[in-house]
Amino acid sequence: MRVTIDGAALEVxxxxxxxxxxxxxxxxxxxxCFDERLAPFGACRVCLVGVEGAPNPLPACTTxxxxxxxxxxxxxTARRVAGAVVELVLSELASPPAAHTELARVAxxxxxxxxxxxxxxxxxxxxxxxHPYLTFRHELCISCGRCVRACDELQGAFALSATGRGxxxxxxxxxxxxxxxxTCVSCGxxxxxxxxxxxxxxxxxxxxxxxxxxxxx
Ligand code: SF4
Ligand code: FES
Numbered sequence: 397m398r399v400t401i402d403g404a405a406l407e408v409x410x411x412x413x414x415x416x417x418x419x420x421x422x423x424x425x426x427x428x429c430f431d432e433r434l435a436p437f438g439a440c441r442v443c444l445v446g447v448e449g450a451p452n453p454l455p456a457c458t459t460x461x462x463x464x465x466x467x468x469x470x471x472x473t474a475r476r477v478a479g480a481v482v483e484l485v486l487s488e489l490a491s492p493p494a495a496h497t498e499l500a501r502v503a504x505x506x507x508x509x510x511x512x513x514x515x516x517x518x519x520x521x522x523x524x525x526x527h528p529y530l531t532f533r534h535e536l537c538i539s540c541g542r543c544v545r546a547c548d549e550l551q552g553a554f555a556l557s558a559t560g561r562g563x564x565x566x567x568x569x570x571x572x573x574x575x576x577x578x579t580c581v582s583c584g585x586x587x588x589x590x591x592x593x594x595x596x597x598x599x600x601x602x603x604x605x606x607x608x609x610x611x612x613x
Contacts, residue, residue, distance in 0.1 A: 397463040402470070408461050414445055415456040423469040426478050426502045428485075429540040430457045431589050434549050437541055442478045442502065446471025453477060479506040487512035488563065489592075490521055490535045498591035499538065517563065527575040529582055529597050532567075536594035539565040543586035543595055555580040567594075 399408055401421040408417045413436065418425045428440040436457045444453035446468035453474035468474075482503050486492065492510070493499045524532035544556045544567060555578040559568045570578030587595045 397461060399461050399463070399465040399467060401467050412461050413457060414447075414454065414459045414461055414465075414467055415443060417461050417467070418445070418456060418469050424505070425456045425469050426482075426506055427457060428482070428499065428502060428538070428591055429542060431542050431546065434542065434545045434589070437545065439539075439541055440481065442481050444471075444474035444478050445469050446474050475506065479508050482506055483508045483512045484514065485538050487514045487516065488518055489538075490518040493536060493592045497593050502591075519563075519566075524569070524574055525598075527580070527582075529584065530575060530580075530587055530595055531598040532569070532575070532595050534566055534594065536592045537566050538592055538594075539567070540591060541567075542589040542591065543567055546585040546589045547580075550585045551581060551583045553579050553581050553583065556586060 397408055397410055399406055399417055401418055401423055404421060406417060406421050408420060415425055415427070415430065415436075425445060426442050428442045429437045430440075430443060438455050438458035441455060443456040445456045447454050447459075448466035448468075453471055456469075482499075485499070486503060486508065495501075519535040519537070522534040524534070539558065541558060544558055547553050547556045555575070556567055556569055557572075559566050559572050569575040569580060584597055587593075587597045590596070
């Protein structure tokens with residue numbers, strides 16, 4: 397099938413998503429809840445693109461290409477909404493994510509202001525430090541669901557689950573009883589996919605820094 401991405405015609409496989417087509421065309425589309433190793437989830441709405449004839453921007457990660465589709469990956473409305481979504485996400489964090497994290501890099505590329513225009517409640521600081529390898533800083537969780545899906549789909553461990561709703565949404569290990577009470581097998585898939593380092597491998601990070609210490613609670 398043939399689609400047009402940012403003015404250039406392209407052959408794409410049947411059943412492929414707009415995000416996959418954009419990747420083939422070398423066009424950047426911002427994403428947050430997407431990880432190519434996992435089934436698309438369609439939760440964050442950061443991957444919006446313009447599609448000719450569609451009344452509103454469409455999520456690239458879950459929208460399947462149709463023959464003849466004309467896609468604008470830098471559609472002004474799509475980018476404005478994506479930037480606002482990321483800004484809102486950042487405004488709920490008690491502290492900004494580290495500059496090297498996926499969230500910070502997406503925010504920078506979307507030119508989201510470093511100080512969000514909106515201020516209000518931020519997620520409470522809560523750290524889980526009992527795991528020998530993994531640190532969970534709950535206040536950095538943006539509820540993208542990637543860790544839960546990585547644990548389920550890549551490892552089959554089913555150690556993590558989504559908790560709460562709306563602003564209270566977060567992730568817990570076991571029955572929100574912590575990693576040590578869960579079926580965690582210490583594979584690190586959750587830390588590897590987390591776009592904010594809410595879950596991180598503290599020992600590796602400490603060794604990289606030349607410091608044998610875990611973050612403070
Ligand atoms: S811990 Fe990380 S990967 Fe898991 S839902 Fe929160 S931000 Fe996403
Ligand atoms: S990356 Fe497409 S909805 Fe999150």
